[in-house]
Amino acid sequence: MNPLLTVSGLTVRFQLRDAVVAAVTGLDLTVRPGELLAVVGESGCGKSVLAHALLGLLPANAAVSGKALLTRAVGPPGPVDLLACGEKTLAREIRGRRIGLIPQSPATALTVVRRGRRLLAETLRAHRRDPGLADQVAREAGLDPADLERYPFELSGGMAQRLATALALAGEPPLLIADEPTGGLDRPLVDHTLDLLRRRCDDGAAVLLITHDLAAAERVADTVAVMYAGRIVEHRPARELFSAPAHPYSRGLLDALPDREFRAVAGHPPMLTALPRGCAFAARCDRVSGACAIQPAGPVACHHPLTTAEAPA
């Protein structure tokens, strides 16, 4: 199937008073209809910046380059470039309609002075759908319609999360971006949220799941992109990555899981204001050599990837 979203060479820089933050560098990825792609990595690796760049939600000091082509449903033929189409197109055609966002910390993303029902009904109306569908959309998101009568501050973290999900589903977008949708939820709720995303995929939507939670990615993802210091270092089918990680950083992250070695990756991530010229992971890597002074590329961005035999089972 043709990709729904094709990102190539996405680069985001933030201009600070006395430094430039290299938040995302030369990022390539594709998402197909029915695919759940998980982007994983440590906090500060650039995964949320990726989501915000695609939706045109970056602050004014951000400089974005590259391409992000999204298939159009109506209008002129050919895909739309999310990075070049401008605010008007994003607001009218993309946000909520082609791409739904489940934001990080939904409790702070909801308008506090409106009840859930009014938020959802007005969102449905904006998408030219019947506001009477609110109960049905709420149920799809796992929210009891009775809870729509509450104000956001009366909702628990899990309920606010489900209301935000309902709002994202209201426009029936073919691409859903979920930015840390499981933060602060307990296990049953995490599993419920993940299963909901999985169901959307099985119904033909595409999902970009941004998470630090490897167990979550392992549960539902078809493909996984591991990000480190603003670059994707390993991009492979989930089953392969979790059974035989090839990039030393991916292996390190998996080894840190409590049901594996429970051992942290040695050292610390580099400063995004002063990235090395070559591989950004070299300073923490036990396989480093002279070759690592040159930036590696490919689906496994490493000059010395692990073989299947070396990877933990």
Add this chain to the structure above:
Amino acid sequence: MSLVADGVSAGYHGRRVLTDASLTIGAGETVGLRGPSGSGKSTLVRVLALLHAPDAGHVTLDGERIAGVRHRVPASVRTRIGVLFQSPRAASDPRLTLADLIAEPLRAVRHPRERIAGRVAELADRAGLTADLLVRRPHAVSDGQLQRACLARALVHRPRYLLCDEATTMLDASTQALVAAVITAEQQATGMGVLVVSHDPALLSRWADRVTEVR
């Protein structure tokens, strides 16, 4: 030697969230605590940390029954218990640099100034915080870096008991493993008792010696 909650019931503004809960954390022991959202785990941690007065029951610290909470308890008693909260952002003063954040509990009890810097440097090193991070304020560091500063702060008084309330839930796997390793090393050196509150069965079965449940 132990930190004990004995028949604790507690709530907020007359609304009961925890009823007759008992829990013992022995010296050198790591106790896991789990339970569904809203079961009162965090409230139990607040009671054990002497931050919240129970409506019934009491807390016993190394055999001494504690009366009162917060500043009514002598500092020498309060500092025997360290707490690491779920959200490092909500638990840190945005005006302080990370170094001042770690030093604050020492300054609060008028620890000799010349000994503070050394203690901060030692703990920052153990938590993996480099000098360039210590001069920054919370907004300029990641959640993982800030939680490591909060960990250093929690250990600064060499507490006999450390309470971790979902302290690694929002951290990536590597930072979670690092935080757990720093706590375990401190525990092996000092015989500190540790309470780990978590939803994650894999984390509890790996980290805790035994797991109890709040219902």
